[in-house]
Amino acid sequence: MSQTPVEKHVITEVRGRVGCITLNRPKALNALSLGMIRDITAALIAWRDDTHVLAVVVRGMGREGPFGAFCAGGDIRFFHQAALAGNPELEDFFTEEYALNHLVHTYPKPYIALMDGIVMGGGMGISQGASLRIVTERSKLAMPETGIGLFPDVGGGYFLSRCPGRLGEYLGLTGHVLGGTEAMSMGLADALMDSGRLTGLWETLGQTPFESGEAVERWCRNHEQKVFTRVVWPLAEIDRVFSLPSVGAIVSALAATPGDWAAQTLAMLNKRSPLMLHVVLEQVRRARRMGLADALRLERDMVRHCFQLRPGAASETVEGIRALAVDKDHSPRWNPARVEDVTPEMVAPFFVSPWPAHAHPLRSLS
Template identity: 80%
Template sequence: MNGSEQFIITEVRGRVGCITLNRPKALNALSLGMIRDISAALLAWREDPQVLAVAIRGTGKEGAFGSFCAGGDIRFFHQAALAGNPELEDFFTEEYALNHLIHTYPKPYIAFMDGICMGGGMGISQGASLRIVTERSKIAMPETGIGLFPDVGGGYFLSRCPGRLGEYLALTGLVLDGAHALAAGLADAVMDSGRLAGLWDSLGQTPYESGVAVERWCLNHVQKVPPKAHFPQADIDRVFALDNVKAVVQALEQAQGEWASETAQLLRKRSPLMLHVVLEQVRRARGMGLADELRMERDLVRRCFHLRPGAASETVEGIRALAVDKDHAPRWNPSCIEEVSDAQVVEFFVSPWPAHAHPLHSLR
């Protein structure tokens, strides 16, 4: 078992490849070493006829489950960006390649999205053939709050949510419970968290004849009548289909009702620049295949850290305010939605690499 202090535990139990994220103090935030360990296990098991399916879970402070993965290691992003550490580039290239590997994996891949599952945690779960949430799940792509965009394939999977829900979730970074994740198409089944440990233990002890049988076995343990949840879909579709962020916020601020005013207040706290970039990202992604969408995200993330390098980066400033100084007072640049120009947004979508030299050129 290789790995950074065994932050990733991989084992074959019976005929199932089992991955446990084991960095509970950091809510299983992904490091480059962890991404490499997960990738290595998946590549080995892909070719291993003994392994019929893969299951992945996180650990919480009390032991197995309770927290899936809070995302990428943003403190590392901050330090690496300020120090000019080339591992920052490797991190995103290898993370997005892993996201692609999961989406295109030929064997069932079952993700137990118990507890926090955000950002990079969504990247290693949304491509699963079976996405299981619980009553403890907290599901989100909250990147606009740190001057980033929903990456790890976020443009791809959010743009495929019903109606304009993708724009709404991408811009606000709203945290969903398990039932709302199901309604958004970001989960497939809900399970009582109390049944997780028993199901996990049984994976290694049950004789399966196929990967499909492993999935079927898991589905036997989920709630037969999942809880219903609803979004204000008509309002979301009307407002988040508008041409640009300014129009969206204006419509919300002029509308009556709690949902509109809360949503407007939320958007006013996010990075104005990245709100514009993210709206464009989701709309472009809707017409793209996964590989092209991940290449676009790789371009975007390069721009996030290098268009204005070091401390001037919108993302570095957002992480500083949230996770480093923790003053929760980011100095966004531009400082309000109305000041962002089209030219500032367009820059993000120009690839810094020719197609043949793109770090993800080999993804299909």
């Protein structure tokens, strides 16, 4: 009796002189497992020192075939199971994922992300450090972690805090989903492409005689949409509200502001973990003054605390994942339940490293 071959969740191949990575877990919207993180990392390290490979391009597989989805984030069901079981692979996951995020940001060759469809959480982590971030009319970008009692990790503090004005605080706290043109206007994408051109672009990567990595980038740019309507954002209002010193002040200002934007924003915040709203506001503001390596080390400290300050089912993150992805009742029992009940003493421990500097799991990042 023949065995069904195990489906590879990451397909790596060299086409012509381009290293090509396909995330191939479409039923899970290409959510990252520890094995996928290891496969992507291994390919990038091998190609970094391979003079034949001039550039790297990464895409996702959709349910109907290539493209249509990039990566919905980390495998949160695994987080839930591992946290309840005390599985040490949970620690390995975050250490290796953040090291991969650093590798993408610091990669010495062009790294091109084809960000079609859903690009959230961990998907942002493997795309925001790209030298060329290509979005389409189907792109949906977000860092929605406050909705599961987590924070925008994978370098989220670093790249959100570098958005114009106070957009970083706004996106980090609300988890607002951006379309392709919105991502362009916020500095989270470099080029817009019609999704119908992606397959042709991918096919020509292996057939074009590139002489340099820069030529690969230029070739991709040849396929971009030059003219599009930029999204007009209420930037003055976002800056006014999200520059306020506390979550309580932000919520009060939104409640006192007339209009749809303030009402919708307040409604989003009211669904998020009150504790993590306070943590994320502090995270984004700290990260604004940090380099990438230090921001990732901070996030590694924070994510350990998310699962260990209140272990097991008492973890705010475990409860948030339970409500969204396990029981799917969409009624998380946040603790505390209200923004005004969060104290500074609850927030401060997230920013204390559980490791001495010489023993930090990401001590080698520079």
